[in-house]
Amino acid sequence: ALPFLYPKLLKAVPLEDENLRALLVRLFAKAGMKSAQLYQWPTKEKKVANALVVGVVKPKVFISDYFLENAEPSEVEAIVAHEVGHLKHKHLIKRLLHIVAGICELFLVGFILEWYENQTGQEVNQYLGMAILLVPFLLYISLGLLKYYRKQENQADEFVLNIGIQPEVMISALLKLARLNHMVSKMRKLDERFQTHPSIARRIRQIEKISGYKYDLSL
Numbered sequence: 001a002l003p004f005l006y007p008k009l010l011k012a013v014p015l016e017d018e019n020l021r022a023l024l025v026r027l028f029a030k031a032g033m034k035s036a037q038l039y040q041w042p043t044k045e046k047k048v049a050n051a052l053v054v055g056v057v058k059p060k061v062f063i064s065d066y067f068l069e070n071a072e073p074s075e076v077e078a079i080v081a082h083e084v085g086h087l088k089h090k091h092l093i094k095r096l097l098h099i100v101a102g103i104c105e106l107f108l109v110g111f112i113l114e115w116y117e118n119q120t121g122q123e124v125n126q127y128l129g130m131a132i133l134l135v136p137f138l139l140y141i142s143l144g145l146l147k148y149y150r151k152q153e154n155q156a157d158e159f160v161l162n163i164g165i166q167p168e169v170m171i172s173a174l175l176k177l178a179r180l181n182h183m184v185s186k187m188r189k190l191d192e193r194f195q196t197h198p199s200i201a202r203r204i205r206q207i208e209k210i211s212g213y214k215y216d217l218s219l
Contacts, residue, residue, distance in 0.1 A: 051063045
């Protein structure tokens with residue numbers, strides 16, 4: 001339902017810059033894909049810079065006007081190429097399947113607990129039952145699913161380079177997102193494990209490893 005709800009929820013309008021629209025349509029063509037619907041949504045008051053993609057059948061790409069206002073066209077292209085990478089690798093479908101798998105795990109454990117009670121005639125302690133039910137699910141989400149999300153983000157970054165975006169442009173775009181959103185570039189490993197995205201510093205190191213380009217993060 002998200003593709004239908006997002007334009008209204010975000011108060012989004014079709015991307016206004018025709019030159020940028022043409023650039024992004026060519027980007028999709030270069031990826032061998034039909035262009036997604038391109039939108040911009042108002043975030044200047046909240047100062048949020050971001051881009052996202054929703055929709056499995058008819059994808060929509062949303063770019064915040066705060067980012068559009070502060071980024072070069074090449075940087076916008078790089079960030080949108082990252083979202084195209086998610087579509088190319090079918091990440092949205094895979095995420096949905098992983099979430100469904102987690103829900104199925106809840107039902108399976110609940111079924112086993114009920115079977116145990118029926119077979120033994122003993123009632124499982126309420127708090128113990130909740131722990132048995134929820135702990136594996138929470139571990140699956142926090143350690144399994146989030147790790148899988150970060151892997152997808154790395155794949156999408158690699159796609160950006162493979163499609164021809166220069167590494168220095170992608171790095172510049174990532175750092176600009178971090179600056180505009182007042183994000184830290186580096187995180188402790190423990191903190192990063194509970195994020196859907198790798199830290200900016202880690203993403204830059206991966207870009208350097210793939211491309212051979214070196215960027216001095218101390219600058």
